[in-house]
Amino acid sequence: MTAQNEATQKIRSFNRFYTRLLGLLDRHILDSDFSMTEARVLLEISKENGTTARKLTERLKIDPSYMSRMLRGFEARSLITQTPSPTDSRSKLITSTAEGLLALERLSERSDAQVRSLTAALSPEELQSVLDAMALIRSQFSRAVFPAVIRNYQPGDEEYIIQRHRELYLNEYGLNEAFAGYVHKTVHQLTDHLDPNTECVLIAEGNGRPMGSIAIAKRDSQTAQLRYFLLEPEARGQGLGLRLIEEALSFCRQTGYKRVFLETINLLTTARSLYSRMGFQIYQTRVQSDWGREVTEEYWELIL
Amino acid sequence: MTAQNEATQKIRSFNRFYTRLLGLLDRHILDSDFSMTEARVLLEISKENGTTARKLTERLKIDPSYMSRMLRGFEARSLITQTPSPTDSRSKLITSTAEGLLALERLSERSDAQVRSLTAALSPEELQSVLDAMALIRSQFSRAVFPAVIRNYQPGDEEYIIQRHRELYLNEYGLNEAFAGYVHKTVHQLTDHLDPNTECVLIAEGNGRPMGSIAIAKRDSQTAQLRYFLLEPEARGQGLGLRLIEEALSFCRQTGYKRVFLETINLLTTARSLYSRMGFQIYQTRVQSDWGREVTEEYWELIL
DNA sequence: CATTATAGTTGACTTCGTCCAGTAATTTTA
């Protein structure tokens, strides 16, 4: 009890400390042309060109009228453009201008500089130890801060799966459009005739946004294929991937499958270690050259 | 360069994460009767009964007019009393009422509960690893956040040294008033006839407040005594103690002393390890029973 | 003793943000 209490005091002390640190770091926003909230909104707009005020208010939990005024201000400063939505004439589509992106760039550059000055005096080993410490704190507290939920398929989710597979695999792993096309085709095969009793598509959601995906496709009455396992970079390292896989496998068990297999490529090291942790084993590999670079395709299976 | 850049991004990501966490934790202040700033002010008042508005505005960096209004509000809510200062009729002495202390207590209890709920799911080992991680981050970043300065003696510093020795040694180590009286007497012996060429009293200051002390007293032309080394609990673990000792020893070297000795007690483990790190060695010990409990007095010396 | 500095106060103002009521367009429902 006393130990717990002492720990509580230490954590509160650290929190006060870090509040001050963050205060110092965010100081630069004070003497920029943006408030904290404006910066958040501007960033969010840049992330999704053609959003609506609605989405922004939901994601950032900002009052609609406040948002309306802020957007008008942004438009007056030529940071964004608002064009009437063709599909819903109540809304406007909001897009960053080059000027807006530049402003964000400058803001981000200044933040980077602040952090660099903070770490400048540290040796590489010390820096690494700080990063490790941050990762540890984050992983222990993430559940409280980041209450991601895993929900079932909703129409429109294929868009997300296809688009993010495309962006992540092309950028991070250097695959080509052929791969993206393959994903596009097979995702639609699954979602166009989804049998909810034997198949599922699960989406992890946090911050009012998809944070990852996984799917179970039926191969035969005994065999399921685990597909489209993806986790947003910002959501990694928080056990969310594990939850997704567990959820998917739990679905397989309920459905009565005897065997689950999956296809992956050797490059996806984090995913691979998760598969192996769940009991999956490689039963076949082959070299695949159709996707822009030579990769080793691996087939893993798990007997339930 | 890229590694540094990646580290910067990771740190900024952690900062965003922790900002959200702190936001959640501070939420309770929102539905209390106090704003963040009010809570800080109230806490500061409770720490020093009989402060003045002036001191508060300096320490907490709050606008005087804002402070004036806030204090009037507190008085209306019976959280503090303001009585005209007998020594300076421009100022008022500000004191917490029982009600004010109770309100703070409640606030603190709620903060504790929040933190406990955050750590409830952690095993003792995990909790300890979080505490270690926090300590590490803190020690690496403290210099930036906590730019304590070491300055020379100013009239009035004896008050601080005597009072804090008294409070810390009586509370933390269970010594008695005899010890406090001993400190009182010897401090005045030093400061009443301080020879700036051969003696010094150094005060570490941070947050506009003393954070620690150290002194060098002349014994003979060859020998100096290091005394009154003290560091506020909130300023510990940040290398400030080391800086104080180094500063004091550097003064001894400049002055031309050949030998520095000091008296300490076996209970002060942190200070002892600092002494040993600087090259001090124990040359004599004796049991001391005059100070409320039996302690071993140790005499350390360092040949310059 | 006149000047200057300090402690605190007051009024006007800005910024950030919330609440409520409204309009126009869209969707749902009877």
Added chain:
DNA sequence: TAAAATTACTGGACGAAGTCAACTATAATG
């Protein structure tokens, strides 16, 4: 298919937090 309900956005009023400049009364200084 017309009325009712919902949704996307806007505008006005307001409030909390905080800043700025001017002012009063007292104290320190040369």
